[in-house]
Every structure is written in structure tokens, then in C-alpha cells.
Amino acid sequence: MSEPVLRKGSVRGPEPGDAPLPREAEAGARPLVSVVLFCSQREVKPLEVFEDLHAWLASSGLDHQIVIALDGDRRSLYERFRERIAGLDRIEVVILNSRQGQLATIRAGMAVAAGRYLVTYPAYPQVQPESIPTVLEMLQKGADYVVGYRGRRRDSIFNRLASRLFNRFVRNATGLRFRDIACGMHGVQRGAMVRIPNYGDNQVFLPILAAREGMKVREIEVVQNPDEPRLRVFSPAVYLRRALSLVTLAFLVRFTQKPLRPFGALGVAIFLVGMVLSVILVYQRLFGNQPLADRPMLLLALLLVTAGIQVVILGLLGELLIYLHFRDQATYRVDEETGEDAGPDGPPSS
Amino acid sequence: MTRAPARFDLSVVIPVYNEEESIPRLVEELRGALEPLDRTFEILLIDDGSSDDSWRAIRDAAAGYAPVRGIRLTRNFGQTGALMAGIDLSEGEIVVTMDGDLQNDPADIPMLVAKIEEGYEIVTGWRKRRQDRWFTRKLPSRVANWMVRKATGVTIRDQGCALKAYRGRVIRNVSLYSDFHRFIVPLTQMGGARIAEVETHHRPRRFGRSKYGLGRTLRVLADLTTLLMITRFSDRLFLWFFLFAVPPLLLGVLATIWMILVALSPYESMLVPIGSAVLMLQTVFAVGAFGLLAEKIRQLAPLRRRRGDRVLAMRIDPRTESPTALLIRNGQATPLVGRSGPTPAPPGR
Numbered sequence: 001m002s003e004p005v006l007r008k009g010s011v012r013g014p015e016p017g018d019a020p021l022p023r024e025a026e027a028g029a030r031p032l033v034s035v036v037l038f039c040s041q042r043e044v045k046p047l048e049v050f051e052d053l054h055a056w057l058a059s060s061g062l063d064h065q066i067v068i069a070l071d072g073d074r075r076s077l078y079e080r081f082r083e084r085i086a087g088l089d090r091i092e093v094v095i096l097n098s099r100q101g102q103l104a105t106i107r108a109g110m111a112v113a114a115g116r117y118l119v120t121y122p123a124y125p126q127v128q129p130e131s132i133p134t135v136l137e138m139l140q141k142g143a144d145y146v147v148g149y150r151g152r153r154r155d156s157i158f159n160r161l162a163s164r165l166f167n168r169f170v171r172n173a174t175g176l177r178f179r180d181i182a183c184g185m186h187g188v189q190r191g192a193m194v195r196i197p198n199y200g201d202n203q204v205f206l207p208i209l210a211a212r213e214g215m216k217v218r219e220i221e222v223v224q225n226p227d228e229p230r231l232r233v234f235s236p237a238v239y240l241r242r243a244l245s246l247v248t249l250a251f252l253v254r255f256t257q258k259p260l261r262p263f264g265a266l267g268v269a270i271f272l273v274g275m276v277l278s279v280i281l282v283y284q285r286l287f288g289n290q291p292l293a294d295r296p297m298l299l300l301a302l303l304l305v306t307a308g309i310q311v312v313i314l315g316l317l318g319e320l321l322i323y324l325h326f327r328d329q330a331t332y333r334v335d336e337e338t339g340e341d342a343g344p345d346g347p348p349s350s
Numbered sequence: 351m352t353r354a355p356a357r358f359d360l361s362v363v364i365p366v367y368n369e370e371e372s373i374p375r376l377v378e379e380l381r382g383a384l385e386p387l388d389r390t391f392e393i394l395l396i397d398d399g400s401s402d403d404s405w406r407a408i409r410d411a412a413a414g415y416a417p418v419r420g421i422r423l424t425r426n427f428g429q430t431g432a433l434m435a436g437i438d439l440s441e442g443e444i445v446v447t448m449d450g451d452l453q454n455d456p457a458d459i460p461m462l463v464a465k466i467e468e469g470y471e472i473v474t475g476w477r478k479r480r481q482d483r484w485f486t487r488k489l490p491s492r493v494a495n496w497m498v499r500k501a502t503g504v505t506i507r508d509q510g511c512a513l514k515a516y517r518g519r520v521i522r523n524v525s526l527y528s529d530f531h532r533f534i535v536p537l538t539q540m541g542g543a544r545i546a547e548v549e550t551h552h553r554p555r556r557f558g559r560s561k562y563g564l565g566r567t568l569r570v571l572a573d574l575t576t577l578l579m580i581t582r583f584s585d586r587l588f589l590w591f592f593l594f595a596v597p598p599l600l601l602g603v604l605a606t607i608w609m610i611l612v613a614l615s616p617y618e619s620m621l622v623p624i625g626s627a628v629l630m631l632q633t634v635f636a637v638g639a640f641g642l643l644a645e646k647i648r649q650l651a652p653l654r655r656r657r658g659d660r661v662l663a664m665r666i667d668p669r670t671e672s673p674t675a676l677l678i679r680n681g682q683a684t685p686l687v688g689r690s691g692p693t694p695a696p697p698g699r
Contacts, residue, residue: 214424257528260572293612294619302601302626306633309594313640319576320587320644322527324651331527332431334439338412338420 031090032063033136034115038184039123040071040102041238045227046123047080053121054088056129062136065090068123069109072098101201110193118193120203122184125229126150131222135187144192144215147207148222149180156231166242170204173250176211178204178219185222199252202245212253214333257322263315271308277301356518359389360463361442365432366408366450367398373407376452377415383456384417387463393418395450396436399426430531437521443687445521449512453481455551462515462548469675471520471543471662471686472535474506475513475550482554494532494570501578502536506547509535513550517543517686519677520662532570533577540581541677542662587648591641595634602630662686 037053039046050068057064068091070077075095085091094112096105110118117139119132127148138146153160163182171177181204188196188206196210211217278301285292292298362380366373377393384391395408395418408420421435437445444466448454458475465473482488491510498509509532516538524538539545583590605627612623661678675686 211425214427216424258569258572258576260576261569264572264575265568293608293622295622298622299625299629302629306598306629306636309598309633310636310640313591313594313637315572316575316579316591317640317644317647319579320647323576323580324648332427332435333424334435335422335424337422338409338418 031065031115033117033119033132034065034067034110034113035132036067036069036106036109036113036118036120037123038069038071038102038105038109038120039074039077040099040105041073042122042124042234043074043077044124044229046077047084048227049121049123049125050081050084053129057132060129060133062132065092065113065115067092067094067109067113069093069105070095071102071105072096072100102203103201103205106203106206107198110188116190117187118190119187120184125225125227127183127185128223128225131185134220134222135185138218138220139187139189142216143187143218144189145196145207145210145217146187147178147180147217147219148183148185148187149178149219150183150224151221153180153224154226154228154230159230159232162239166246169243169246170208170249173246173253175253176208176217178207183222200245200249202242205245205249208249208253216335259318259322260312260315263318264312267308267311267313267315269308270304270311274301274304274306274308277304356443357390357441358392359442360384360387360391360444360446361440361518362391362393362446362448362456362459363396363433363436363440364394364448364450365396365398365429365436366400366404367426367429367432368400368402368404369450370400370402370404370407372450372452373404373411376450376456377411377418379452379456380459381415383459387460389463391417392440392442394436394440395420396432397422398428398432399423428529430526430529433531433534434526440518440522443518444515445518446515447512448514451555453553453555454511454513455553458513458548458550459515461550462513465546465548466515466517468546469544470546471517471675472538472545473515474508474535474545474547475511476506476508476547477511477552478549480552482552494574497571497574498533498536498577501574502533502539502581504536504539504545506535506545508547509533511550511552517675519684519686523677523679529569529573530577533573536577536581544662584648587644588638588641591637591644595637595641598630598633598637602627602634605630 035053035057037050050066054066057066068081068085070093072095078093078095081093085093092112092114094108096108100108106120109120117136119135121127121129121132127150131148135146135148155163163180167178167181170181184203186203186206188210192210192215195213195215196206197213199205199209207217277297281292281295281298281301284290362384364376369376373395377395380393384393393415395411397405397408397420405420405422408418408422412418412420419439421439423432423435427435433447436447444463446459446462448456448459454475462473462475480488480491491508495507495509499505514534520538520541520543521534523541524534526534526537530537535545579587579590605623609620609623609627612620663676663678663683665674665676665683666672667674676683677686678684
């Protein structure tokens with residue numbers, strides 16, 4: 001079992017006094033697990049992946065359901081699924097009307113899923129269905145969100161480098177340490193999913209926002225699919241899009257509580273550079289006998305001074321917004337209390 | 351937020367982060383200090399996502415001594431979050447906060463409680479003989495205290511002492527976020543709380559490691575600027591932002607004079623003086639516009655965040671001349687002392 005992935009991060013949670021997460025509130029006729037097979041943008045052997053998943057689930061005896069979630073630009077894929085799933089029960093299909101991206105597709109799949117635990121499963125060869133029980137077990141032990149990582153990766157050096165770069169970036173930006181942010185196999189408690197704010201365009205936003213909400217996010221090793229191509233190169237637009245979502249994410253997680261800290265530091269730095277330049281120019285005018293009025297450097301110095309002031313003020317406006325609205329986001333979440341509930345011996349994660 | 355009447359006379363709120371060795375001793379000392387007081391009390395130990403066995407120590411303490419209540423947060427939320435959790439969940443008429451590292455002495459609590467019962471709403475500890483390193487701990491703290499005093503006008507000597515006592519109804523109405531626990535006194539004081547300061551003991555750290563360092567000073571400076579805006583200027587934001595426009599305004603006037611002088615002399619180029627004047631005066635307008643934007647933002651904010659949202663007052667009965675301390679919130683007055691709900695309307699109306 002892995003360490004909690006949370007290292008540090010900003011403080012957010014539900015309104016204080018909120019009830020703990022409804023973990024298994026609505027049991028009844030629900031299947032134990034809904035596997036959300038999502039397909040957005042990347043499409044490699046989706047039917048084969050479905051076959052594997054379905055065959056494995058059927059033979060495993062798990063109380064399950066498969067939700068096929070297709071993004072708008074993958075609607076034609078349904079034609080290929082239709083014959084295959086005719087006559088099968090425990091299958092749901094949801095197709096977005098237009099292209100909305102990976103996260104929206106996953107969310108749509110989860111919205112129609114009935115299971116008590118939700119597991120996402122990419123519709124391209126990446127992971128093996130044998131890992132589903134591992135993820136489930138972790139959820140049943142009390143984790144709110146489980147992120148898979150592919151242990152012992154078989155990959156080209158290029159993919160490993162790219163992946164390491166993105167993981168490192170996420171760690172620096174959010175303070176959360178994920179081993180494999182590109183792994184599409186995640187598990188989440190039904191009740192926890194409702195609480196994760198709808199934000200972002202990439203699946204990696206989910207665990208990060210969950211952690212920020214104070215949920216228990218854990219990481220677990222899953223089995224890599226041997227059919228996963230060793231070298232996967234995408235168009236530059238894909239990398240750019242990923243990088244931009246990460247910048248958004250960094251801003252979302254890092255600077256939201258105290259905008260004056262980064263903006264103030266930046267603004268003061270710009271201001272000081274401008275001041276130093278101005279002092280040099282004035283000194284040269286007074287003692288170096290250099291004229292001031294025909295030196296464009298003076299304009300640069302003044303520009304820096306005024307820009308610095310304005311950056312600081314933007315930070316202050318941010319502070320004001322947060323002060324006036326922060327109550328929507330409380331600052332802690334209670335996990336357990338002594339005396340209220342005996343509970344299992346010790347926390348599940350240690 | 352309407353709350354049930356206080357269940358205890360006293361709540362002691364202690365955020366705990368990796369203090370497993372200190373907890374048994376801490377609880378023992380609290381027991382020795384609180385039991386002779388002859389008041390009902392609870393001890394809240396808030397485990398702020400410790401990575402050591404603090405939670406086990408807290409559960410053992412709760413199992414062994416009934417007034418102890420342990421609360422565990424889902425992860426490390428920082429001292430502000432832990433403190434808020436404890437304060438929100440406390441049910442005492444008086445709330446005492448302290449650190450879990452044994453540097454505060456529980457034997458000081460009765461003194462703080464007595465001060466509250468004298469009629470103060472906040473009592474802060476003052477670590478007169480502080481047992482810490484001078485350069486990394488005491489000096490930054492001195493500077494920070496001085497700046498907080500200047501910025502907020504709250505004249506207490508030691509903002510950083512975690513040992514404080516509050517009237518429960520006052521502190522449960524203050525919400526803090528992200529590191530604002532350092533400024534809990536000025537934020538509470540916004541409503542007009544009466545503050546007393548008492549000298550407390552401070553002991554050298556016995557177990558574990560200090561969780562502070564020198565690097566936080568810059569962050570404190572930024573936070574302090576925010577605090578200044580919130581406590582002093584939140585009902586005149588345009589003025590506050592305009593303060594930032596004063597230097598460019600002065601420079602702009604100078605640049606204009608210079609421009610005129612240059613225009614009168616035939617030898618020098620006009621471009622740079624004109625540019626300087628325009629740039630400076632434009633900044634004045636931009637900053638003024640930011641100020642107006644700020645006013646608009648405040649106007650659209652929920653009522654509860656405005657200044658004057660919580661006001662502490664004193665009602666004096668003219669016949670007996672006995673004062674009653676009141677908290678006025680949303681147009682409703684609640685007495686601060688005693689276990690009743692909102693005050694009944696005065697007779698004859």
C-alpha cells in the first residue's frame with residue numbers, strides 16, 4: 001500500500017460542520033462497481049479493450065456494470081460497439097453531443113453509472129482489468145479517491161522522459177506527488193465524486209481537486225497492458241494542451257488563497273528594478289553631467305515603477321475577492337473523532 | 351450560524367502536528383491545571399494530519415480521560431485549519447487555545463480564564479522570558495509584532511503566543527483562512543473586543559522540532575498588507591487604493607513641470623519628458639480605476655463579510671446600571687456571557 005500522495009497544498013474543504021462524506025449511503029440495488037470505459041481523442045483498439053474488460057469482469061464474479069462513455073468526436077465508435085453489446089446486460093452507454101474533452105466524458109460516464117464505487121478505464125490498451133480489485137480494495141478500506149500508476153513500465157525513453165517531466169511539473173506546481181499522472185485507471189467513491197468541483201479539462205484535475213477538498217487520495221500500483229505501444233508520440237498540440245492545463249492547475253491550487261504573496265513579490269521586484277534604474281539616471285544627470293531628457297532609459301525605468309505598483313494592486317484585488325468570498329470554501333475537513341464511533345483499529349492507510 | 355447554548359464552562363483547543371511524545375504529558379498537565387478550577391471543561395486535541403503516531407496517542411488520551419476529545423483532519427491543513435476545526439467544534443463558554451508542544455504552560459490557563467471572567471473578550475499570553483533562539487525566532491517575531499501593531503493599531507506585545515483565551519461567542523464568529531491564525535487578535539478586534547494581556551511562562555522545546563523558520567517573514571509581510579486592508583480600509587477601499595497612486599501622482603506633477611521647463615529651453619528633446627508625464631498620470635488613473643473596481647467587488651460581496659458585520663457592544667440597564675456585553679450580528683443582539691440564546695427585547699416595546 002502506498003503512502004498518502006498528499007504532501008502539501010492549499011487548504012480547502014467543505015463548510016465546517018458538514019456531515020462526513022456519504023460513503024455507502026444509497027446502497028440498495030446498486031452494483032458494487034461501475035467501470036467507466038471512456039474514449040476521448042485517443043482511440044486505439046477500443047473494441048479489443050472492451051472485450052478484455054468484459055470477459056474479465058464476467059469471469060471475476062464481481063457485482064459490476066460497464067459504462068461506455070464516448071466524447072462527441074468519437075460518436076462513430078458507437079456503431080462498432082452496437083453489435084457487440086447487443087443482448088448484453090449490465091452495460092450503459094453515454095455519448096456526448098459535441099466534443100467536450102476527456103474530463104467531461106469521464107464525468108458524463110460517472111453521472112449515469114450506478115455503482116457504489118466508480119473506476120475509470122481508458123478505451124486504449126494501457127492497464128489490465130486484473131487491477132480493478134486492487135483499486136476496489138483500497139476504496140473499501142476508506143480511501144475517497146485512488147490513482148493508479150503503472151509499475152515497472154515498459155516504455156520508450158521518450159515516453160518515460162515526457163511522463164517524468166509532467167509528473168515533476170505537477171509535483172512542483174501543486175505539491176502533490178503522483179507517480180504517473182497519465183494513468184487512466186482511477187477509482188472513486190460515489191459520494192466523493194459528487195464533491196469534487198467541476199473544473200479543468202484533464203483527468204488529472206480530479207485527484208488534485210479531491211485532495212484540495214480534503215479527501216483521502218491514495219496511489220496504488222496497477223498492471224500495465226502488454227499491448228500498450230512502447231513509443232507513443234502525439235501531435236505537438238496535445239503536449240501544448242497538457243502543459244496549459246497544468247499551468248491552470250498550478251494557478252488554481254497554489255495562488256488562490258494568498259494572491260498577494262506571488263503578485264506582491266513580483267510587483268515589488270519590478271518596482272525595485274525601476275527605482276534602481278531611475279536613481280542611476282538621476283545620479284548621472286546630477287553628478288555625471290549627462291542630460292536626462294533625451295534618454296529613453298528613463299521611460300523604461302518609470303514604466304517598471306508603475307508596472308510594479310499595478311502588479312501589487314492586482315494581488316490586493318485578488319486578496320479582497322478571496323476575503324469577501326472565502327466562506328464558500330472552508331479550511332478543514334474532519335476525518336474522525338474519538339468517542340463518536342469506535343471504528344476500525346487505526347487508520348486504514350498506516 | 352445559530353449555536354446551541356454552551357455545554358461547558360471551558361474548552362481547551364490544541365492543534366497537534368507530530369507531537370506524539372508530548373501528548374500524554376500535556377494531558378496530564380492540563381488535568382492538574384483544570385481540575386482544581388471547579389468548572390466543567392473539555393480538551394480538544396486536533397490532529398492536523400500528523401505523519402507520526404500522534405493520533406494513536408490522542409485516542410489513548412481520550413480513552414483514559416473523559417474530557418479529552420480527539421479530532422482528526424483528513425490531511426495536514428496547517429495551523430489555521432486545525433485551529434478553526436477546534437474552535438468550530440468546541441462547546442465551551444470560554445475557549446482557550448494553545449500549542450501542543452509543551453512550550454506553553456497549562457498552569458497559566460486559570461489566570462487567563464480569570465481575566466475573561468473579569469469581562470475581557472480576548473486574553474493573550476505574553477511570553478516575557480521566551481525560551482527560543484534569538485536570531486531565528488525572537489528577532490523575526492519582534493519585527494512582526496511591531497509591524498502588526500503599526501498596521502492594525504492593536505497594541506499587544508506578543509501576537510505570536512499561541513496561549514490565548516476568548517469568550518466563546520466572540521471567537522466562534524470569526525472565520526480564518528490560510529495562515530490568518532497569526533492575526534487572530536486583530537481580526538477579532540475588528541468588532542471591538544476588549545483585549546487583556548497577561549504574562550505567561552514559556553518553556554524550551556522538549557520534544558520534536560520547531561515548525562517555523564526565518565523564511566516566513568516575507569509571506570507575513572504580504573499577509574500583513576492584506577490585514578491592513580481588511581481591518582483598516584475595508585469600508586474605504588477607494589482611499590486605500592488611492593494611497594498607491596500618490597507616488598505616481600507626485601512624480602507625474604514633477605514630470606509635467608519638467609516638461610514645461612524643457613519646452614521653454616531650446617536645447618533639449620521633448621520626447622522623454624512628455625513620455626514620463628503621460629506614463630505617471632496614466633498610472634494614477636489606472637490605480638484609481640482599480641480602487642473603484644474594489645469598491646464594486648465589496649458592494650457585491652455577501653453582507654456577512656462587510657465591516658460592521660459583527661460588533662461588540664455594551665448594554666447598560668439605567669436602573670441598576672449593570673452592563674451586559676452584547677454581540678450584534680445581522681441586527682440581532684446576543685449576550686456574550688451566560689448560556690441563554692438571543693436577548694429578549696427590552697420591556698415596554
